[in-house]
Amino acid sequence: xxxxxxxxxxxxxxxxxxxxxxxxxxxxxxxxxxxxxxxxxxxxxxxxxxxxxxxxxxxxxxxxxxxxxxxxxxxxxxxxxxxxxxxxxxxxxxxxxxxxxxxxxxxxxxxxxxxxxxxxxxxxxxxxxxxxxxxxxxxxxxxxxxxxxxxxxxxxxxxxxxxxxxxxxxxxxxxxxxxxxxxxxxxxxxxxxxxxxxxxxxxxxxxxxxxxxxxxxxxxxxxxxxxxxxxxxxxxxxxxxxxxxxxxxxxxxxxxxxxxxxxxxxxxxxxxxxxxxxxxxxxxxxxxxxxxxxxxxxxxxxxxxxxxxxxxxxxxxxxxxxxxxxxxxxxxxxxxxxxxxxxx
Amino acid sequence: xxxxxxxxxxxxxxxxxxxxxxxxxxxxxxxxxxxxxxxxxxxxxxxxxxxxxxxxxxxxxxxxxxxxxxxxxxxxxxxxxxxxxxxxxxxxxxxxxxxxxxxxxxxxxxxxxxxxxxxxxxxxxxxxxxxxxxxxxxxxxxxxxxxxxxxxxxxxxxxxxxxxxxxxxxxxxxxxxxxxxxxxxxxxxxxxxxxxxxxxxxxxxxxxxxxxxxxxxxxxxxxxxxxxxxxxxxxxxxxxxxxxxxxxxxxxxxxxxxxxxxxxxxxxxxxxxxxxxxxxxxxxxxxxxxxxxxxxxxxxxxxxxxxxxxxxxxxxxxxxxxxxxxxxxxxxxxxxxxxxxxxxxxxxxxxxxxxxxxxxxxxxxxxxxxxxxxxxxxxxxxxxxxxxxxxxxxxxxxxxxxxxxxxxxxxxxxxxxxxxxxxxxxxxxxxxxxxxxxxxxxxxxxxxxxxxxxxxxxxxxxxxxxxxxxxxxx
Numbered sequence: 001x002x003x004x005x006x007x008x009x010x011x012x013x014x015x016x017x018x019x020x021x022x023x024x025x026x027x028x029x030x031x032x033x034x035x036x037x038x039x040x041x042x043x044x045x046x047x048x049x050x051x052x053x054x055x056x057x058x059x060x061x062x063x064x065x066x067x068x069x070x071x072x073x074x075x076x077x078x079x080x081x082x083x084x085x086x087x088x089x090x091x092x093x094x095x096x097x098x099x100x101x102x103x104x105x106x107x108x109x110x111x112x113x114x115x116x117x118x119x120x121x122x123x124x125x126x127x128x129x130x131x132x133x134x135x136x137x138x139x140x141x142x143x144x145x146x147x148x149x150x151x152x153x154x155x156x157x158x159x160x161x162x163x164x165x166x167x168x169x170x171x172x173x174x175x176x177x178x179x180x181x182x183x184x185x186x187x188x189x190x191x192x193x194x195x196x197x198x199x200x201x202x203x204x205x206x207x208x209x210x211x212x213x214x215x216x217x218x219x220x221x222x223x224x225x226x227x228x229x230x231x232x233x234x235x236x237x238x239x240x241x242x243x244x245x246x247x248x249x250x251x252x253x254x255x256x257x258x259x260x261x262x263x264x265x266x267x268x269x270x271x272x273x274x275x276x277x278x279x280x281x282x283x284x285x286x287x288x289x290x291x292x293x294x295x296x297x298x299x300x301x302x303x304x305x306x307x308x309x310x311x312x313x314x315x316x317x318x319x320x321x322x323x324x325x326x327x328x329x330x331x332x333x334x335x336x337x338x339x340x341x342x343x344x
Numbered sequence: 345x346x347x348x349x350x351x352x353x354x355x356x357x358x359x360x361x362x363x364x365x366x367x368x369x370x371x372x373x374x375x376x377x378x379x380x381x382x383x384x385x386x387x388x389x390x391x392x393x394x395x396x397x398x399x400x401x402x403x404x405x406x407x408x409x410x411x412x413x414x415x416x417x418x419x420x421x422x423x424x425x426x427x428x429x430x431x432x433x434x435x436x437x438x439x440x441x442x443x444x445x446x447x448x449x450x451x452x453x454x455x456x457x458x459x460x461x462x463x464x465x466x467x468x469x470x471x472x473x474x475x476x477x478x479x480x481x482x483x484x485x486x487x488x489x490x491x492x493x494x495x496x497x498x499x500x501x502x503x504x505x506x507x508x509x510x511x512x513x514x515x516x517x518x519x520x521x522x523x524x525x526x527x528x529x530x531x532x533x534x535x536x537x538x539x540x541x542x543x544x545x546x547x548x549x550x551x552x553x554x555x556x557x558x559x560x561x562x563x564x565x566x567x568x569x570x571x572x573x574x575x576x577x578x579x580x581x582x583x584x585x586x587x588x589x590x591x592x593x594x595x596x597x598x599x600x601x602x603x604x605x606x607x608x609x610x611x612x613x614x615x616x617x618x619x620x621x622x623x624x625x626x627x628x629x630x631x632x633x634x635x636x637x638x639x640x641x642x643x644x645x646x647x648x649x650x651x652x653x654x655x656x657x658x659x660x661x662x663x664x665x666x667x668x669x670x671x672x673x674x675x676x677x678x679x680x681x682x683x684x685x686x687x688x689x690x691x692x693x694x695x696x697x698x699x700x701x702x703x704x705x706x707x708x709x710x711x712x713x714x715x716x717x718x719x720x721x722x723x724x725x726x727x728x729x730x731x732x733x734x735x736x737x738x739x740x741x742x743x744x745x746x747x748x749x750x751x752x753x754x755x756x757x758x759x760x761x762x763x764x765x766x767x768x769x770x771x772x773x774x775x776x777x778x779x780x781x782x783x784x785x786x787x788x789x790x791x792x793x794x795x796x797x798x799x800x801x802x803x804x805x806x807x808x809x810x811x812x813x814x815x816x817x818x
Binding site: 054058062067071072075086091094097105147153299307310311314318321322325328 | 405409410413414416417420424425428429433438439441443444446451453454457458466511514755762767770777
């Protein structure tokens with residue numbers, strides 16, 4: 001495997017980790033208004049992701065930074081080409097990020113309600129839009145002969161992209177519900193509510209993912225170049241998703257969470273395989289000859305060598321201490337009076 | 345206004361807003377780590393230093409979150425607004441950015457959570473380790489981003505092949521003298537901001553005779569930081585100016601609004617009315633010799649004027665307008681220097697009072713009042729400093745290699761304008777909230793509910809929390 005291929009898959013890995021990790025903290029924030037019945041429960045729900053969300057969010061900064069250093073043309077084309085989408089994502093992340101810290105700084109119901117809305121919307125918007133981004137990357141943008149993206153605004157919301165957005169949104173909500181099953185104390189009513197939510201949202205997520213795969217195959221013809229082996233991934237994504245229903249019914253919470261995690265993994269890999277099998281990183285909708293190819297979009301060899309050393313040293317280290325972070329806060333959360341004094 | 349100017353304005357806004365928060369984060373992280381170290385080491389005063397750490401730690405957290413989220417915008421906007429630039433420099437510029445994320449952002453964001461939420465779960469030495477890792481992380485982060493910025497001012501270790509810069513020597517990029525100078529200056533100014541922040545808040549409470557045991561000590565810690573920070577900033581800043589005279593002569597001439605090559609010895613302009621159109625100063629009040637001292641540490645020596653450098657640049661880079669907005673650069677530089685000198689004098693006056701007689705520092709009430717008033721000044725110095733360095737290199741984006749116009753994305757005017765308006769609304773709201781929450785929390789002090797009407801409850805208990813483990817062990 002050459003370094004270009006290696007970095008293509010390492011970027012796929014950072015996106016996967018981002019969707020896996022931030023997916024469940026988005027999901028928890030989205031579920032909070034419907035699951036929590038009082039202030040203590042709201043804080044308990046926030047408490048399940050309190051020590052983690054910030055570290056999770058850095059994975060998207062890592063994905064952007066790694067794309068910049070190893071595929072600068074791809075980075076420039078995707079981020080400028082989807083400009084309005086990224087502006088919306090940024091505004092959402094800005095407001096959501098501070099909502100954790102600011103919500104409890106002022107003891108006033110209206111103030112808390114406002115920040116609850118911000119954390120809700122700030123999670124719904126990016127959850128949806130990341131699906132749009134992924135769908136647009138495989139569907140392609142109007143890349144011209146100078147590798148500049150000249151897509152008009154209306155181009156951004158194709159039916160396929162909208163279905164992709166629904167798929168990630170619903171998948172993240174389901175993943176969040178499954179995460180809650182692991183983080184909340186089992187004998188609380190909140191835990192039972194989370195299980196019901198997982199079942200309901202899981203059904204919708206299954207429909208959305210199925211629609212995404214079928215649409216990608218039938219109307220977009222995206223997976224035509226897939227050999228037999230790559231086909232495993234969209235199929236596996238669907239199967240793992242369907243199996244969550246079984247896991248939830250059998251009250252195997254860890255299994256359910258593992259399965260929604262695997263669904264995210266397989267779905268993200270599907271997106272990257274749809275690019276990889278065509279040898280492109282961003283197809284052009286104007287002329288296939290203008291598409292950004294894998295090899296030509298990559299940085300020079302020296303930079304890739306350098307980045308490989310950097311990645312080999314720091315990625316395992318980061319994953320290691322993040323796992324330790326989850327281990328330190330492994331204790332399940334229970335809504336009680338004590339939680340009110342502990343900041344969140 | 346066109347897309348280029350809008351994009352420039354957006355980049356400047358994002359960087360300035362981002363830096364407003366992070367400069368405090370970078371400096372304060374270090375101060376808090378030192379406070380917690382005192383709590384760890386001084387078992388006889390553990391409760392006192394514990395309170396201090398928790399109080400300033402709370403202020404740190406309010407500010408930290410905003411620095412993090414505005415940083416995401418910073419990371420995305422190279423691709424969003426400057427895709428041509430990203431293509432041109434990606435081989436080189438992307439590396440320090442990626443290093444910043446991998447070496448620093450993960451460290452800070454993970455360990456800040458462990459430090460604050462892990463109070464009752466971690467052993468004291470682990471908690472101390474966590475805050476030190478956050479502090480080190482902020483410095484590493486500052487280093488890599490400043491290194492990337494310095495490369496734009498003084499590109500090294502590269503060759504341009506087919507309209508793209510290619511890395512030839514990463515060692516040269518890391519040991520770029522400009523990067524280390526900028527880093528020293530940014531680091532020093534972050535210490536100044538955090539030092540005067542702690543000084544001002546401590547002085548405020550000492551004036552009201554609240555928790556004087558805690559605040560008399562935080563005043564002294566802040567004072568040491570402020571003194572070290574100001575010295576660092578002044579020395580590195582002075583060197584930076586001299587280096588700019590050699591590698592960015594246009595910036596240096598614009599800082600001095602020196603249109604024609606100076607005499608020797610060169611005077612220094614104190615106040616000037618600048619006419620950019622006519623390319624001359626209508627009025628200039630000058631002090632003899634100081635220009636040469638500034639440029640050469642000597643009583644003689646001349647330096648080139650803007651008009652002469654313009655001719656050289658026309659020859660080197662092709663016909664064009666290479667003169668930056670002189671008045672902006674000139675005045676920003678003067679405001680920064682004036683504030684810097686005032687802060688340096690204040691810090692050393694403080695050290696003098698501390699040294700002269702025991703307790704005199706806490707009793708000199710006029711000095712404490714001055715400290716409270718000084719809190720916003722380091723931010724203004726910081727802001728104007730960035731104006732000098734970034735406006736002074738116009739029209740270049742990468743000095744001598746790529747102009748700002750060449751670097752921009754193919755976005756439409758409407759897209760960029762909409763995004764800019766959205767970001768400004770959120771930025772203004774965030775900066776307002778940050779200042780408001782910092783003010784009420786800082787004013788409330790320890791053990792007291794904030795006075796402001798809006799805030800009633802959540803003053804966290806600073807006492808004990810997180811330091812119980814210390815008592816059990818100790």
